[in-house]
Amino acid sequence: MKIKIDYIPKSEGHVGLEAKIVNGKAREARMDVKEGARLIEGILIGRKFEEIPIITSRICGVCPIVHNITSIKAIEAAFGVRPPRLAVLLRKLMLASQVIQSHSLHLFFLSLSDYFGIKNSFDLAKVYPNEFEEVLKIRNFANKISETIGGRAVHPLTSVVGGFTKMPQKSELENILKECPEVLEAALAVLDLFKKVKFPCFERPTEFIALKKKKEYAVYEGDIASSGGLFIPAKRYSEALEKFQ
Known part of the structure; x- marks a missing residue:
């Protein structure tokens, strides 16, 4: 018997599932992720360089900041521009x-209900109202940082080539810092809920790739490293990585 599900909700993009069942057991299973072509590269042709970060941030509504800053860094590399240290620190904070x-959205609102056999995040909030409030506190805190530095929570406006069009006030950053202990406490409270999750046993050979930098959790800059032993400067990524769709 074959099972085919064309659409699986609570996932980013369009995901389908095909499975082959023999004597009540799944013998084959395959997930099809059908992410449509965005054609962003074509849209950027002929545009002014200052328009590019604004356009690229529209690639995603969940993670617009990384697309915005990545495009800014690419333009700065092409122009030979070195942003001041304060601008780099603010970008890292963004x-x-x-x-x-993004993690609070995915973990609590998209994933957790399935692990607990609950229909959706609305019903999950009814079962775990205290944890739900803590997650909202965490997300609001993250959005506040984005708004303070980037001008708004989604699709930042102030980050540009060379720095920012508007710098946050010292008092605004101090207020964010004051909230950190409370938000950390909220995160630890939610962590206790995730400790109850029983993950299915599933393993497969996978080579994990990420940025790596000494004395820093590399997100903004670093070398490309993998669990398979790859270690190269980020600017040489095209020599080791192949894009396909």
């Missing part, structure tokens, strides 16, 4: 806010 926002 990226951290995106990681917090």
Whole structure:
């Protein structure tokens, strides 16, 4: 018997599932991720360089900051522009806010209900109302960082080639810093809920790839490293990585 599901909800993009069942057991299973071509590269042709970060951030509404900053870094590399240290620190803070926002969205609102056999995140919030409030606190904190530095929570406006069009006030950054202990406490409270998750046993050979930099959790810059032993400067990525669709 074959099972075919054309659409699986609560996933980013369009995902389908095909499985072959023999005597009540799944003998074959395949997920099809059908992410449509964005054609962003073509849209950028002929545009002014200052328009590019604004356009590329529209690649995603969940992670617009990384696309925005990546395009800015590419333009700076082409022009030979070195942003000041303060601008780099603020960009790293923006990226951290995106990681917090994106992970809290995925883990609690998209994934957790399935592990607990609950229909959706609305029903999950009814079962775990305290944890739901803590997750909202975490997400609001992340959005506040994005708004303070980037001008708004989604699709930043102030980050540009060479720095920012508007710098946040010192008092605004100090207020964010004051909230950190409370948000950390909220994250630890939610962590206790995730400790209850029983993950299915699933393993396959996988080569994991990420940025790597000494004394820093590399998100903004670093070398490309993999679990298979790859270690090259980021600017040489095309020599070792192949893009396909």
